[in-house]
Amino acid sequence: AQSVTQLDSHVSVSEGTPVLLRCNYSSSYSPSLFWYVQHPNKGLQLLLKYTSAATLVKGINGFEAEFKKSETSFHLTKPSAHMSDAAEYFCVVTPTYKYIFGTGTRLKVLA
Amino acid sequence: DTEVTQTPKHLVMGMTNKKSLKCEQHMGHRAMYWYKQKAKKPPELMFVYSYEKLSINESVPSRFSPECPNSSLLNLHLHALQPEDSALYLCASSQPTSNNEQFFGPGTRLTVL
Numbered sequence: 001a002q003s004v005t006q007l008d009s010h011v012s013v014s015e016g017t018p019v020l021l022r023c024n025y026s027s028s029y030s031p032s033l034f035w036y037v038q039h040p041n042k043g044l045q046l047l048l049k050y051t052s053a054a055t056l057v058k059g060i061n062g063f064e065a066e067f068k069k070s071e072t073s074f075h076l077t078k079p080s081a082h083m084s085d086a087a088e089y090f091c092v093v094t095p096t097y098k099y100i101f102g103t104g105t106r107l108k109v110l111a
Numbered sequence: 112d113t114e115v116t117q118t119p120k121h122l123v124m125g126m127t128n129k130k131s132l133k134c135e136q137h138m139g140h141r142a143m144y145w146y147k148q149k150a151k152k153p154p155e156l157m158f159v160y161s162y163e164k165l166s167i168n169e170s171v172p173s174r175f176s177p178e179c180p181n182s183s184l185l186n187l188h189l190h191a192l193q194p195e196d197s198a199l200y201l202c203a204s205s206q207p208t209s210n211n212e213q214f215f216g217p218g219t220r221l222t223v224l
Contacts, residue, residue, distance in 0.1 A: 032210040043115075043201055043215040044154070051210045090153055098167065099213065101153035 002027045004093045006102035014110045019078040021105045023091035026072065033074045034092040034099075035065055044090065050074060061085070081109045115216035117202050123222045126192060132219045134185040134202030140214070142207035143185040145177060148199040148218070160185060161207040192223045 007022040025031060032051045036044040048059025055067040065076045074091060086109045091102040115136045124130050134143065142161050146154035159167035160179040174196075176188040185202055199220055203213040 034212060036215075041199070041218075041220065043117075043217040044203075045215070046212050049212050094210070098156065098159065099154075104151075104153055 002031060002093050002095045002100055004033075004091050004100055004102040006089075006091050006105050008105050009103065010106045010108065012108040012110060013081045015083055016080050019076070019081045019085065019107065021076040021089050021091075021107065023074045023076065023102060024072050025074060025091075025093045027093060027095070030069075031093045031095065033065075033067065034094070035059065035063070035074075035076050036090045036092060038088045038090065040087075047076070047089075081107075083109050083111065085109055115202055115204055115214050117200075117216035117219050119219060120217070121220045121222075123224065124189065124192065125224050126194075128192075129188070129190045131189065132187040132200055132202075132221075134187075134204075134216055135183055136204040136214070136216075137183055138204060138214065139182075140204035140206055141182060142205050143179060144203040144205075144213065145175075145185070145187050146201040146203065147196075148201055154201055158187075189221075192221075194223050197221055197223045 003026045005024045030052050034049045035047040038044045047063050048057045050057050050067045058064045063078045089105045092099045118133045144159050145157040148154040156169050157171045158177045163179045174191045178186040199218045201218045202216040205211045205213040
């Protein structure tokens with residue numbers, strides 16, 4: 001069975017400092033992994049995806065994630081947080097076209 | 112066009128009302144999805160249509176009735192809802208194969224009185 005765990009329900013960073021949102025997955029075979037962002041009362045926007053090509057994946061708005069099979073992790077990072085990054089972030093694993101969502105991480109950016 | 116549109120943005124209905132949510136995409140995707148999202152929770156899958164046929168129903172109560180009239184359009188018909196059905200309803204679309212990302216609409220905020 002596939003599953004995904006987001007290790008932090010809330011993360012607070014100061015504007016201009018690095019962001020790290022952690023995600024671990026469980027999969028019996030090589031999965032597809034995604035990060036989505038959701039601003040309040042909005043839909044989900046795809047940040048980036050991993051589909052067994054390069055292990056370091058670059059996404060939109062300066063975000064990137066590294067797939068580490070040995071650690072079963074797919075952590076999301078950004079070198080410098082911006083106020084507009086404050087939102088809910090979801091890590092997703094998909095065995096087929098059915099998504100399995102993590103519980104989400106709320107990112108707060110302090111001025 | 113990489114957009115999924117949903118109407119209405121907001122909907123308030125009584126428990127005896129009948130209403131419908133609409134979702135549209137013009138990306139040529141042949142899989143479309145309905146999700147329900149409660150506050151501070153991830154989306155929960157309700158239905159999946161693949162090539163205009165219902166392929167997944169996640170044991171959703173019959174007061175929710177999906178319809179896929181064509182490859183671009185997805186409806187969700189609502190009848191005799193309960194207050195606990197109040198939520199953000201999200202539509203998404205993708206190609207119906209593994210590894211393809213889903214594109215989400217902005218959602219309909221539903222309140223059941």
